[in-house]
Amino acid sequence: DGGITQSPKYLFRKEGQNVTLSCEQNLNHDAMYWYRQDPGQGLRLIYYSQIVNDFQKGDIAEGYSVSREKKESFPLTVTSAQKNPTAFYLCASLRQGGTEAFFGQGTRLTVV
């Protein structure tokens, strides 16, 4: 079955460590997105990519980095420069010209 997979579901890290969140899709979608959601808040766009080897900053890109070396994969690195990294991270993909974004199940990152 086609879908989008995020791993791990729960992640704990010590303050000051970089951590990479995985996002893989086998839907052959061109566009991929990373969002952050804090309790009681909506989704805020971190980075997005329309094609391989290209990506754009979203509204809250500071302290994050991404790569898009393959169409299927869009990993997000939360760096030590991110002041408040504890959050729920969601990855999504969208077909070019499509009308529905598909989401992974999310990664809950806790930095202690």
Added chain:
Amino acid sequence: RKEVEQDPGPFNVPEGATVAFNCTYSNSASQSFFWYRQDCRKEPKLLMSVYSSGNEDGRFTAQLNRASQYISLLIRDSKLSDSATYLCVFLFSSNTGKLIFGQGTTLQVKP
């Protein structure tokens, strides 16, 4: 001005009530419009797309007003199972592909 503004609620309504949510957008490059539903601690899922002519899916009606730059969602005959957070979503013009979510409106339907 925020790109998307949405009343966070919460909206507390009795079963059977009709409830409406609005969402305004400031970027006229918005190309496509959607309503998503998010249950607690889960990923958002598409509820319905929003078309210029308005569209209906059972108890749910979505409308788009390009002149005033807002979309709306109407839920008739609310059910307990409608309790969730409803997110408006905007896809900007295809050459940027930016997909923006509203803050979400929480709906609680009570018996």
